[in-house]
Amino acid sequence: MPTRTVKQTRAEVVYNAIRSEVLSARVPPGTKMKLADYSERFDVSLSVVREAMSRLAEQGLLQANPQRGFATLPLSATDLRELTRARVLIETATLRESIANGDLMWEAQVVAAHHRLAATPMFLEDAVPNLDFVDVHGAFHVALLAGSGNGHLESIATSLRVRAELYLAWSRFLGDDPNRDTAGEHRELAELTVARRADEATDALARHIQRTADSLADYARTVGNGE
Structure with a gap:
């Protein structure tokens, strides 16, 4: 033993x-x-x-x-573009369903998930990625969509986000977006979602997803995978 x-x-x-x-x-x-x-x-x-x-x-x-x-995995600009488009379509639709159908318990879960995320540093010393942040960040995005009442939509959205996790991580190290306020984007998402402002929340989520792809797209093209 x-x-x-x-x-x-x-x-x-x-x-x-x-x-x-x-x-x-x-x-x-x-x-x-x-x-x-x-x-x-x-x-x-x-x-x-x-x-x-x-x-x-x-x-x-x-x-x-x-x-x-x-x-x-290779870094493909084509895959990044297609995956990002799929995430925007599915995740914004699921978030809209969450805002329409989520109850008070769901709101509390979103607030709690954001609180944990805001309290978890993205990096440790010497720019080492904090693996706890990776997990807590994923849990926050799951919480946003968990009020939809549609397990199929939530499952598809989660699988796409997990598939994009590596691109998300690479964007922090290989991307070119030094002025990005990721914490501010998460705060805006949480606040708009809990306030039930569906149009603004889904727009914020779409911009949040797209910005990650944009910051990495140039690098993907420079390494020869920008077909």
Whole structure:
């Protein structure tokens, strides 16, 4: 039993370290991941590294290639543009449903989710991404849409947002938008949503999603994936 606990702890350390490197673009898009390098660095077996990378591949943060191991996802301007368009269409429609159908409990959940988000720093020391922020940020966006009463819409919206999580993270490190007030955008979204101002809230959400894509689009074109 003690041996199993140590193994789980090491696997979690390796998983979090690789996740942090991928989200901060310290491993550039389209890079082949060398299991042996991570095995040596963390003094763990190849199976522990493979387990960590498999988890990340399941979350859409790495690409699993049969017989070729793992790689970071390529950065495609076309995919970014299409994914952003899909998110805007689905998430704004679902938010409008939430505002129309959500009850007082839903409002409280939105306020609480925003409070947690506002209290969670985006970065740790030395510009290391705060993995807690990634999770809390996702929970805030889920909360915004959770009053819709339509599980299908919410499920599609969440799957698209999860698919965009890597682009969102890359936009903070590879994008060009130094004057962006992300915290202000989240605050505006929460306030407009709870105030039931559907047109303004959905417009704010569309701009919030689009701005992330815009900040990354130029970089995507410069690395040769702007087809």
